[in-house]
Amino acid sequence: MKNMLLAQSGGPSAAINATIAGAVERVLTSGQVDRIYGAVNGIKGVFEERFVDLREPLSSPQQIKRLCHTPAAALGSCRMKLRADDESLFERLIAVFRKYEISYFIYIGGNDSMDTVCKLSRYLKEKGIDDIFVMGAPKTIDNDLMHTDHCPGYGSAAKYIAATFAELRCDCNVYDVPAVTIVEVMGRNAGWLTAASALSRLGGGEGPDAIYLCETVFDPEQFLCDIKERLQKKDALLIAVSEGLRDKNGSYICELSGSSGCDVFGHTQLSGTAKCLEYLVRERIGCKVRSIELSLMQRCASHLASATDLYESRMLGMTAADRCLCGESGRMAVVERVSDEPYRVRYGSADLSGIANEEKKIPLEWIAPQGNDILEPLLTYMKPLILGEEPIEYCGGVPVHGALYDAGDYFSR
Amino acid sequence: MKNMLLAQSGGPSAAINATIAGAVERVLTSGQVDRIYGAVNGIKGVFEERFVDLREPLSSPQQIKRLCHTPAAALGSCRMKLRADDESLFERLIAVFRKYEISYFIYIGGNDSMDTVCKLSRYLKEKGIDDIFVMGAPKTIDNDLMHTDHCPGYGSAAKYIAATFAELRCDCNVYDVPAVTIVEVMGRNAGWLTAASALSRLGGGEGPDAIYLCETVFDPEQFLCDIKERLQKKDALLIAVSEGLRDKNGSYICELSGSSGCDVFGHTQLSGTAKCLEYLVRERIGCKVRSIELSLMQRCASHLASATDLYESRMLGMTAADRCLCGESGRMAVVERVSDEPYRVRYGSADLSGIANEEKKIPLEWIAPQGNDILEPLLTYMKPLILGEEPIEYCGGVPVHGALYDAGDYFSR
Numbered sequence: 119m120k121n122m123l124l125a126q127s128g129g130p131s132a133a134i135n136a137t138i139a140g141a142v143e144r145v146l147t148s149g150q151v152d153r154i155y156g157a158v159n160g161i162k163g164v165f166e167e168r169f170v171d172l173r174e175p176l177s178s179p180q181q182i183k184r185l186c187h188t189p190a191a192a193l194g195s196c197r198m199k200l201r202a203d204d205e206s207l208f209e210r211l212i213a214v215f216r217k218y219e220i221s222y223f224i225y226i227g228g229n230d231s232m233d234t235v236c237k238l239s240r241y242l243k244e245k246g247i248d249d250i251f252v253m254g255a256p257k258t259i260d261n262d263l264m265h266t267d268h269c270p271g272y273g274s275a276a277k278y279i280a281a282t283f284a285e286l287r288c289d290c291n292v293y294d295v296p297a298v299t300i301v302e303v304m305g306r307n308a309g310w311l312t313a314a315s316a317l318s319r320l321g322g323g324e325g326p327d328a329i330y331l332c333e334t335v336f337d338p339e340q341f342l343c344d345i346k347e348r349l350q351k352k353d354a355l356l357i358a359v360s361e362g363l364r365d366k367n368g369s370y371i372c373e374l375s376g377s378s379g380c381d382v383f384g385h386t387q388l389s390g391t392a393k394c395l396e397y398l399v400r401e402r403i404g405c406k407v408r409s410i411e412l413s414l415m416q417r418c419a420s421h422l423a424s425a426t427d428l429y430e431s432r433m434l435g436m437t438a439a440d441r442c443l444c445g446e447s448g449r450m451a452v453v454e455r456v457s458d459e460p461y462r463v464r465y466g467s468a469d470l471s472g473i474a475n476e477e478k479k480i481p482l483e484w485i486a487p488q489g490n491d492i493l494e495p496l497l498t499y500m501k502p503l504i505l506g507e508e509p510i511e512y513c514g515g516v517p518v519h520g521a522l523y524d525a526g527d528y529f530s531r
Numbered sequence: 532m533k534n535m536l537l538a539q540s541g542g543p544s545a546a547i548n549a550t551i552a553g554a555v556e557r558v559l560t561s562g563q564v565d566r567i568y569g570a571v572n573g574i575k576g577v578f579e580e581r582f583v584d585l586r587e588p589l590s591s592p593q594q595i596k597r598l599c600h601t602p603a604a605a606l607g608s609c610r611m612k613l614r615a616d617d618e619s620l621f622e623r624l625i626a627v628f629r630k631y632e633i634s635y636f637i638y639i640g641g642n643d644s645m646d647t648v649c650k651l652s653r654y655l656k657e658k659g660i661d662d663i664f665v666m667g668a669p670k671t672i673d674n675d676l677m678h679t680d681h682c683p684g685y686g687s688a689a690k691y692i693a694a695t696f697a698e699l700r701c702d703c704n705v706y707d708v709p710a711v712t713i714v715e716v717m718g719r720n721a722g723w724l725t726a727a728s729a730l731s732r733l734g735g736g737e738g739p740d741a742i743y744l745c746e747t748v749f750d751p752e753q754f755l756c757d758i759k760e761r762l763q764k765k766d767a768l769l770i771a772v773s774e775g776l777r778d779k780n781g782s783y784i785c786e787l788s789g790s791s792g793c794d795v796f797g798h799t800q801l802s803g804t805a806k807c808l809e810y811l812v813r814e815r816i817g818c819k820v821r822s823i824e825l826s827l828m829q830r831c832a833s834h835l836a837s838a839t840d841l842y843e844s845r846m847l848g849m850t851a852a853d854r855c856l857c858g859e860s861g862r863m864a865v866v867e868r869v870s871d872e873p874y875r876v877r878y879g880s881a882d883l884s885g886i887a888n889e890e891k892k893i894p895l896e897w898i899a900p901q902g903n904d905i906l907e908p909l910l911t912y913m914k915p916l917i918l919g920e921e922p923i924e925y926c927g928g929v930p931v932h933g934a935l936y937d938a939g940d941y942f943s944r
Binding site: 130159162188189190191194195196197277280281282284285286288289291292293294299317318320321322323410411412413414415417418419420421422424501504505506507510512513514515516517518519 | 543572575601602603604607608609610690693694695697698699701702704705706707712730731733734735736823824825826827828830831832833834835837914917918919920923925926927928929930931932
């Protein structure tokens with residue numbers, strides 16, 4: 119018997135479940151696999167043998183479609199990094215694989231998950247185990263994985279951010295008194311999500327008046343100059359900032375104290391970047407100012423998923439399953455861009471050693487030299503990723519989501 | 532020449548522009564009105580004679596449709612309350628009306644706007660001016676206007692809140708460690724919006740684990756008991772709280788200091804209710820906890836507007852225009868519910884004296900006695916208001932919004 123095991127890990131996204139759908143579809147058409155297991159809560163669920171049978175809950179086209187439109191991770195997630203020097207962990211994993219006759223393992227996730235696949239595949243190679251194949255499938259709204267043009271989940275988050283900035287723009291414009299609205303977007307080290315705020319200009323709107331990304335050094339004084347200069351020309355300013363903005367010393371803005379105004383908090387680590395900048399503007403400029411965090415909504419807004427993103431996410435699941443079935447191991451399914459207009463991509467795989475624990479940031483030449491906006495090449499890069507709307511299923515006016523298991527409803531032998 | 536003047540006021544909503552569309556449509560079919568003016572920035576724009584011609588930007592079905600799908604207030608807004616004892620203000624208004632030959636004035640807004648219409652109509656009556664007719668059209672996501680079953684804008688905000696809670700539920704459920712997510716929903720004095728979080732259960736999801744509304748006294752100790760009790764049964768808790776929660780002394784929770792944990796802020800007034808409760812849970816229970824504010828997104832998410840809400844908003848604009856043309860004055864267009872299932876309504880008007888400066892709250896008998904959830908009658912009330920999805924126009928993957936004027940692009944004689 120040859121079985122396949124799927125698991126998900128890392129932060130939720132609107133597209134991660136489509137990867138499961140794609141992998142399952144590829145397996146169902148292969149005739150090479152007997153059982154398709156899903157591990158609940160990622161690699162942690164593998165250790166604990168918390169498995170569900172994926173054929174049953176994905177046996178109809180409607181179930182597959184509903185799964186693709188369900189945000190977060192339908193198999194649950196975990197945040198667990200395997201220590202490479204603890205051989206017993208890998209022995210335990212292999213024992214579980216043998217017990218369930220698992221020949222193929224696909225781990226869907228971001229950096230940490232790819233690290234797990236990489237270490238596991240190295241262990242398999244070292245031990246000469248050649249009948250277990252492990253593949254990674256990319257997933258991260260942060261879009262920071264190397265060797266893939268972009269990551270599933272990013273396009274949908276970017277679409278939500280673009281639409282939300284377009285709507286916030288309308289909201290901010292209604293009053294004719296000077297007011298600054300600072301919106302914080304996720305991203306500690308890479309500014310891809312914050313950059314997506316610029317996409318709000320595509321619908322014909324003004325978009326944000328300034329965009330600050332974590333790739334460049336954030337200078338609070340320059341920020342205040344930018345704000346003052348823009349307030350000369352218009353009343354309502356809408357500003358996009360990355361969660362992970364840092365000053366010239368490398369300190370996160372949200373941790374700064376002193377004149378920035380952030381010291382009003384006893385516990386600085388609990389305050390967001392936008393909130394700190396709100397204090398700064400209030401103290402130094404004195405106009406009306408407020409801050410907004412897009413928070414978890416930006417990563418789970420399936421009702422506004424990008425059709426392109428969901429499609430590619432599914433195709434990458436298929437690719438990962440396909441390569442695994444063909445004997446590849448220790449690699450991650452990737453998408454390669456062939457052209458921007460018309461938008462064309464190719465699916466393939468890349469070695470994990472150059473992916474795990476690396477971070478892809480926005481090239482500096484795609485950012486305005488003043489560090490307060492993005493440049494055309496970045497817009498060209500992002501544009502195709504948010505295209506298309508999905509026909510979501512609603513019940514009573516509310517989106518319907520699928521489930522792969524009920525809490526506690528999994529078996530272990 | 533007989534002209535009509537329209538203006539919008541108060542906080543933005545996703546449905547307020549449909550009221551303009553409805554009023555304009557009614558006027559266009561009447562043959563009774565020569566020009567349709569829009570005042571920019573509400574009553575403030577009337578004083579300053581900042582007017583735009585509404586026929587031109589609303590001459591095609593596509594423009595009308597786009598306007599209905601545009602959030603916030605396309606004519607801009609203001610927050611201005613007229614002093615009843617300052618007769619010169621009313622004299623000035625009448626002078627402007629005479630100059631522009633305005634016979635009909637429709638003011639779209641919430642409590643303060645209805646106060647303006649009420650005072651203006653009283654002044655007209657006192658002065659025996661019988662050739663100017665003023666009507667109010669309701670608009671407030673807060674749903675707190677009297678004498679109308681509900682308010683345009685509420686249904687769309689409620690739909691966004693319901694969908695977002697359904698998605699956040701999926702997001703929260705991915706990890707298997709105890710974690711509390713507290714989501715703050717708008718509403719200082721009425722909990723209608725917070726109650727809408729319960730609608731997320733309609734799609735088949737669990738919905739929030741507890742809902743705290745500002746209609747009932749909030750007891751932090753009972754809240755902690757509720758959380759602890761629920762954590763015994765499941766890991767991930769999702770809690771909905773009204774912005775305006777108050778304790779038994781009437782103090783806003785977000786202003787409490789001392790043992791609540793809110794005193795870590797130097798400026799307590801700057802912190803939200805959910806953030807304060809986050810501190811409380813961290814301090815007293817110690818599990819993972821985070822807070823989220825739905826912020827402005829809940830009032831401007833046109834991409835997820837309720838089709839029912841937009842339709843009724845348009846019908847109320849028509850009603851206001853119709854009644855005005857028929858000689859009514861000093862009243863507000865209202866919607867009256869005929870039945871819940873099937874959902875049927877009637878449009879009419881109500882005297883403003885019982886509406887201005889009053890607030891409609893959730894009846895206590897619609898709230899669970901423990902104050903931590905809603906009861907069936909409230910669900911029955913809310914259900915029809917979020918029904919239906921709108922076919923939004925996208926360009927490049929981003930919603931397209933309409934505009935009624937460019938900044939500075941209005942005329943005054």
